[in-house]
Amino acid sequence: MSQRVAEWMADQGWSPFPFQREVWQAIGRGESGLLHATTGSGKTLAVWLGALERFAARAPANGSLPLTLLWITPMRALAADTARALEAPLRGLDLPWTLGLRTGDTSGAERARQNRRLPTTLVTTPESLTLLLTRADARHAFAGLGMLVVDEWHELLGNKRGVQLQLALARLRQWNPELIVWGLSATLGNQPHALEVLAGDDGRLVQGRIDKALRIDTLLPGAIDRFPWAGHLGLRMLPQVVQEVEAAATSLLFTNTRSQSELWYQALLEARPDWAGLIALHHGSLSRETRDWVERGLKAGQLKAVVCTSSLDLGVDFLAVERVLQIGSAKGVARLLQRAGRSGHAPGRTSRITLVPTHSLEIVEAAAVQAAVAEGRIEAREAPAKPLDVLVQHLVSMALGGGFHPAELLPEIRQAWSYRNLTDDEYAWALAFVRHGGHSLSAYPDYQRVEPDENGLWKVPSRRTALRHRMGIGTIVSDASLTVKFWTRGGTGGSLGSVEEGFIARLRPGDCFLFAGRLLELVRVEDMVAYVRRASGRKGAVPRWNGGRMPLSSELADAVVARLGEAARGETRSPEMRLVEPLLKVQREWSALPAVGRLLAETHRSREGWHLFLYPFAGRHVHLGLASLLAWRVGRGQPATFSIAVNDYGFELLCATPVDWPTLLQPALFEGDDLLDDVLASLNAGELARRRFREIARIAGLVFSGYPGAQKSARQLQASSGLFFDVFRQYDPDNLLLSQAQEEVLRQELDVDRLEQTLSRLRTSTLDIHAIKRPTPLAFPLMVERFRESMSSEKLADRIARMLRDLEAAAGPGPDEPGAIIDAQSFQPDSPPRRKPRARKDGRPRPLK
Template sequence: MGTSPDYARQWFTARGWKPFAFQKQVWTAVKQGQSGLLHASTGAGKTYAVWFAALNRFAPTAPLAETTRKRKPVAEPLTVLWITPMRALAADTARALQTPLLDLQIPWSVGLRTGDTSSSERAKQSRRLPTTLITTPESLTLMLARGDAQSALASLRMVVVDEWHELLGNKRGVQLQLALARLRRWQPQLIVWGISATLGNQAHAEQVLIPQGGGISVQGQSSKSLRVDTLIPPAIERFPWAGHIGLTMLPQVVAELECSPSTLVFTNTRAQAEIWYQALLEARPDWAGLIALHHSSLSRETRDWVERALKDGQLKAVVCTSSLDLGVDFLPVERVLQIGSAKGVARLMQRAGRSGHAPGRASRVTLVPTHSLELIEAAAARDAVAQRRIEPRVSPDKPLDVLVQHLVSIALGGGFLPDELYEEVRGAWAYRDLSPADWAWALAFVRHGGLSLTAYPDYRRVEPDEQGVWRVPDARLARRHRMSIGTIVSDASIQLKFWSKGGGGKQLGSVEEGFIARLRPGDGFLFGGRLLELVRVENMTAYVKRSTVKKAAVPRWNGGRMPLSSELANAVVARFSAAAQGELLGPEMQALRPLLALQQRWSGLPTETSLLAESLKSREGWHLFLYPFAGRQVHLGLASLLARRISQRQAVTFSIAVNDYGLELLSATAVDWFEQLNPDLLKPDHLLEDVLASLNAGELALRRFREIARIAGLVFAGYPGAAKSTRQVQASSGLFFEVFKQYDAGNLLLAQAGAEVLREELDIRRLEQTLERINRLRLDLHGIKRPTPLAFPLLVERMRESMSSEKLADRIRRLIGDLEKSAESRKAQ
């Protein structure tokens, strides 16, 4: 190869830039053949740190000579795979990587291969891959499922995993771990680098990415300025409740947008984004064309237009969701607004980094509370960001549904010998402890479906040939598998198209099947900032037209409720604890003074050394309000656990409500909470047994099994244009669940479903830690005469389950009116 070129020095010097120390450290490490993990703040220059490392090591020393016919020189063969977690990020990354190639006349090509790649481009790549291929974990696995995968990837020298923190803690990351294990077997000297901005456990992240060891960790610039501030509501509700979106803050949000040339307005849900976009347009109709909406259910064309317009500085604001969380480079964006609590420190920092997205520029995020208690979360979030208390992300351990899918993919990609593949799979961190028995089960499952499916040909997916190489012998099953590769499982989506008599109306995006099923032709709903009316539903497509209805539904998508992270919860309790000592530092805590004073007058405040509990007797019955501050998921498990343990002491039935701060237990029969709340009730002993007995664990496991069945290939969601409905898929999954329970009780996918319920649905580890923590706290139990500011949101959560939105709003208004009268009374204690 000769003397390595210093393309980085040439390019940086030409721009008058001086590289950061961390960038030079990455360049040196890659030159020496080292793998590693680069952790640096958003907009600090991570991409060019790794990209120029690849160019310096692998690009030719000079541009290839032109032919006598002046033809464009043929690009170098595939050298770098750049893995991205999002298709939107892929296009932006391609533009960033292409610029130095053009400036330096390096004969490398850059290509994309994602779910959005056209069939013609895929065909072109099948003939010759670009020098650098930007792709997703799913598309990489699809490449490995090709019969010529090893030869097609023979020239690969380096893999870059962008936004590694987004993949580390989920099954998509495990899918990538398996793919990397395969690539390392083919290319033992393969260099692998991860790029991340928000990791709370870098050592684990590096170990999972580079399980064979020998990697290095590079820490980027830590001096990037990140400003977190809050919009203070004009009036503070002493009895707040979640669910009213916070549109009372609309005038202040409009004022903030007026002051900035370009702003991203983040919401936590797609429904919330739709509502805020419509509200902004109604407030400022002159902004039509200057503000836009962006979320993952909008059509690809719409999202592409928004991203281009944002990059070009044509948009004043974009209302968005997590679809714009990751490292898309929008230089014009000066600030970020976050509607409601971000619920996590890493998520807030990631979103803040969308502003000032360049080295040396400050990032700013302004928090917009949607109810009063989110003010304390805002103050706590600023504390946690300042102290860099970032949530850890942990890789799943041994998910067998992903392994089963991988076995079929590798059988398609040239076949495998079981003993060789076993050692390769154990090279992936998630399967480091995969036992021979687990391996034998997985092989049997892909060969004939295990004990209960042997008689069905559709589950004989992989068989050994005469040479002992395991392959997929059935072309139909092979085609079906390729269409099902991936670990992202969601409810069936209905495509939205404008109604046209001749067919072929413009595609708008997609909504979940369950939402459309509740509408009748003529009903109106809000989507993509438009008022639409349902015309008809046909072949998983909903045809719509513009509507003039005044009242419109808003689609509700799954995945909207994010639990409060432990790091942010601890910061919240610290703020409450300081308030209990009279310390109200910052504008948020000063604004909350009336609420905190009333909470303390009627009950008490949570502290770092006490567990606040409240007992109330009302017309409904006997209430317990308990505030562990452990997040919604843990509180659900804890409430069910307490209900079971108390019911073993006396005959009693409970209604349960939970939120991120606490839980409510309500009984129609008398319960002496001062007697019941003793150390035995809250001990972590026999936790697993009690939790499983206290919940409908079978139903939870069935719900989880539906996802596992689809990833493992038991259930096929249908061909394009003939997709199965959610009801059909769920029925099929439920049938397998019952068959396995009855005839194959040792099926490891059943065990996995139960384990995932405990780990992900109930967060059993955090529940155990919570019980251990609250056992060390002093119990601060107050008998109260009326719901306190902390108890009120829990009452609303319970009422929401049994009331329509109109009736709920009326009931809440009456309750607040009564409570405010009591609060104003000098006699109310």
């Protein structure tokens, strides 16, 4: 470390940690690596000061320094915060470096300036980096690049955005063989794999664990429900949450879904009207201006609390935040640690996260996650294997960025870890696909996107194709969204953000909905804009965005089973497990508690038919595949039709005709032989693959989502991709995008690898089967899940209330507050019922509340 840097750190009252010195020395030697360090311990400074030390002596060309360092972040909010954090050392060291920011929020004027001359350091996202690589002068623009840093590498490693970054890195390394690459993370369970994907076999792993206090506690209710169900979003905990927020200067309240954040923000405001202006809402569908205002307020310590989603998960540095409250289960150890790190975000300060369970079984999850953290059990993330839709997009991008010779590009692509096993045939197929659309689309000019010139250089010949491709770069695919704007007499007001088209389609003018913390009335929908005005006095629907339900991770699920197994042996050490003892007591008396090495099964006969409740504790994705698989295998031996319900703990199979489950539940039923064929046969795999193909078609450039202000609707996109799906199946059955769609259904939606592991575990587990007289505390939430499929919210609330009264009466005296108070107004489902909306008298759809 130079004297200049040492003096600057001393002026800040800092002294370097050993891991920071190790990183500086490694960067000084030109080494790449991964820094895995405690949140708030100084990872950014470790890499940034190392880069300044190595490259600060560069002589400027033409009066200014070329682009020297790229800093990649996975989120726009993190990009803006990172740019602010990097600026301070530049000013303090008085270096002639320029610093720029390029994300989806960057203005057109700023982009134009950057196109003329890139700054010395550019903070950007994977999508914006790929867009820069499509410039015809990309090689010249990146000629001086010496280092690339990937912040929050764990957030990109396991998805297609990370694969897109791998390909961009392969290109930059081809141009700059001495390029230094570093990744930063605090929550990786498989660090060697993460290091290999990013930095190769020669990368250096630096562990930056420092003694930083982490406090995890649980906000316990006064009494619990012995028959819990996922649906009432914990708002009965509101008074206690208000007390916790009152006691801290600034708090973050994390929820798992944007709809949940809207409800909690409104509830806090109703409970404490005097907090108006002091509490705020932050999620990814709000406008950039709103998000920026909230982030500035947090930075300045001007906000009492912010209700947020994963939009503030990552390493944004808000020093004023003292407390983090997690509403509901975080569903994973890494996610919990990530969110905990948003408080006490500085060396020497305590990070504190308080868990707020939304139903009784989440109290067990709270005890389990604390044990998992203490044991250091963090989820692993694996990089995807050669997604061909991303490769197809990359080929067109490289054809735009100066063109490519196929023989020269192949070894470059194989430098990306995900494509290290790309075969010659797969590469030839991808080349043919971008040249003329493959076997079935060769007659259509729109799919002849890349052509070789007289020198064999493959380029994009059409300006229209180039424009459409640049607008579609990226791997983030979501439903079409409508901008929400105020409607005023003099015209239209400012933008509030965006909601998914499917939600607005259920509303008609005059209907109300809750968005951006406001009760809004829909005025009209025009040109992909929903115009609204403020409403009052009427309850509104809450937008439901896709992707809200996260499955329980393997690490957390194992910890839950371990806690329940201890309770089965009479060991309830933690306050959380002692609080849920009334629930556990009923479960023990009516059936049994799950335990490690035992598979709990419950059978029940009711007026509806014959029920099986099975509890593998493998997460909802695996349970969907497993339930379908078992129903299909049983159905091969006897005529039977099953209804299925799943949650993170288990699943229910209901059949109207008798099923002898004690005889059928043998190890052979859980065999893994021919698993893929059986899973595909047991599910409507063709329809699942068709839905998945929509994402693949968009990434591969088959489907264009539209120009700004004229985006295609979700229905149009689905119809277009479905047409391609059918054409390929009929006329091009060997199309590799079809097999990719099936593979992604199996690996991602159904998590077939985990399913295979679960089947193996179940075959060797001891079956613990019980014939129950009535639904147990573990069975009850599964029945509620099934009821959701066919009931409106009001009818479901009434049905739950009746069942709770009967079950509580059968269970006898219990907690002071037995049973939840359920009515149509307090009921807020985790996801909207899947039936069609009720019709009004005029035949038009009525919004579901």
